[in-house]
Amino acid sequence: MLHEGNWFPADEVARGAAYEMFADEPRPGFLPNPRPGARHRYRRFVHVTEVLAATGFGARQAAVVATGEQKLAEPLDRPLRMPVSRALDWAGLHRLSQQPAAANSAVAAIRRSATIRSGSRMVKVLSARQLVGYLHGWLPSGFCYREYDVAHLRTPAELGVLLGDGSEPDEVAFVLRWRAVDPCDYSVPLVDAYAGLVSIPPRDRLGPPVIGSGFAPASRHLIPEFVTADLADLPLTANASLAAFTPDGTEVTLYTYLAEQRGWTRMWGPQWRDLLLKLADAFPGDQEYFPVPPAPTRFVGRFRDGHYDAIADPPGEFRLAAKTRAARLPVESIARRTGYARWRDALCTIVRSEGGWVRVRPCRPCPETVARLGAQCIERGVFETWAPTSELVDAREIDIEYPL
Structure with missing residues (x-):
């Protein structure tokens, strides 16, 4: 593969999303190759979009990225589309990505080019x-x-x-x-x-x-x-x-x-x-x-006018949850069932229930909501707290239907 003006032997990583390059001498960005008896002493991982040319099996994957085709058995996701020019080079684009962007800004348009598909x-x-x-x-x-x-x-x-x-x-x-x-x-x-x-x-x-x-x-x-x-x-x-x-x-x-x-x-x-x-x-x-214990959020599928716990194996396989192979029948529809409720005027999802208490997570946390609920941050962007079941309003389970 050709990277930064040099050809390197390489292997594909993550189904063609990246390459593992090899070298015999130390180079910037290369690490020692830990494989015992490895032919090449150093290696480096680079994204497929950083590769200028590739030969062998990887050339097909690179062509898919370059043309936007989706014809592989497990197609690659689409890369970012960036209109880099003299007015907006890579350094300038990176600086803009580290600032809040309005929905109609150039950075937001670039961001929308990164999409998720079924099976991503x-x-x-x-x-x-x-x-x-x-x-x-x-x-x-x-x-x-x-x-x-x-x-x-x-x-x-x-x-x-x-x-x-x-x-x-x-x-x-x-x-x-x-x-x-x-x-x-x-x-x-x-x-x-x-x-x-x-x-x-x-x-x-x-x-x-x-x-x-x-x-x-x-x-x-x-x-x-x-x-x-x-x-x-x-x-x-x-x-x-x-x-x-x-x-x-x-x-x-x-x-x-x-x-x-x-x-x-x-x-x-x-x-x-x-x-x-x-x-x-x-x-x-x-x-x-x-x-894994049961959780309020789960897959449910419709089969012969009944709804049952289901298993999702995207992009194309959705079946009833069953331990025996004969009972793993394909479902007629599939949905994600999630519990919602309002507590202190904030819409929340239900994480779990214990006795007369419910663990709730605000859907749109903000400083005022976090303070009103007394919620604690458990990880980046996610806040949770315990609420008495008797104080919940409009508690219900919602099925988010997926197209098959």
Whole structure:
């Protein structure tokens, strides 16, 4: 592949969204290759849009990006479309991306070119504490990113800019991966729609500020970010995974989600035990299986005039939730069922219930709403608090239908 005027041997990463380049001598940006007996001593990860030319199998993927075609078995997401010119070069565009942008600005138009389709691979960067939470039942919510846009970020230092719980980058970075069912589950955090998040003061939030341009705060990269619709939980799709990245860029799949069994199963071997040393003290590192408790947010499908719990395996497979293969019948329709309620004049989603109390999350947090509810920031952009069930108004479950 051709990068910055030089040809390098390379392999594809993340289904063609990035390349792993190799070199025999030290070069800027290259790290030692950790593979035992590797032919090339150094490597570097670059995004596919940084590649000027590619030969072999990767050339087909590069052509898809260049032409906008979507003809692969698992098509690539579309890259950002940027009208760079003498009046707006790359440096100027990056500066504008780090400022609030109105809906009709040039930056907002560029941001709208990054879209989600059914089957888009999404990622959320986690701290060790959050990893433990997801193993015990947390669901994807809040800020997230297309894997396509961050596939070249492979080290904890690079992924650390996307941490949302206020923690500092560590020696190991953890990532949750899942596939989007439908674009309606996501929105862009622009200042006109999320002015409340933009205006929340530092003392009341965790993680970096919400800029309002739709791009993540970053000194070097241009990373489009998304939030889940109404900041609500999304059910896990089949084959979601939890992975770790080491300082040399090595990726290790730690756990895979088994939708029929509603649990995480361990994938890592004893050679990777050191990656989990900094997890919670009570974390059972040798546990093979973590059952996921039922949650108010779930997939439901219609089958023969009845509604049942369902499993989503986008982009094309939606079936009844059943442990036996014979009962995994395709559903006639699929929807995300989410609980909503009003508390103290604020529309909230219901996260979970315990006794006479309900854990609620405001859909549009702002300084005034956060103060009125007494909500606490649990991660970037996401606030939660406990509310008495008796004080909730118009509590209901809403089905967000997906087109099949």
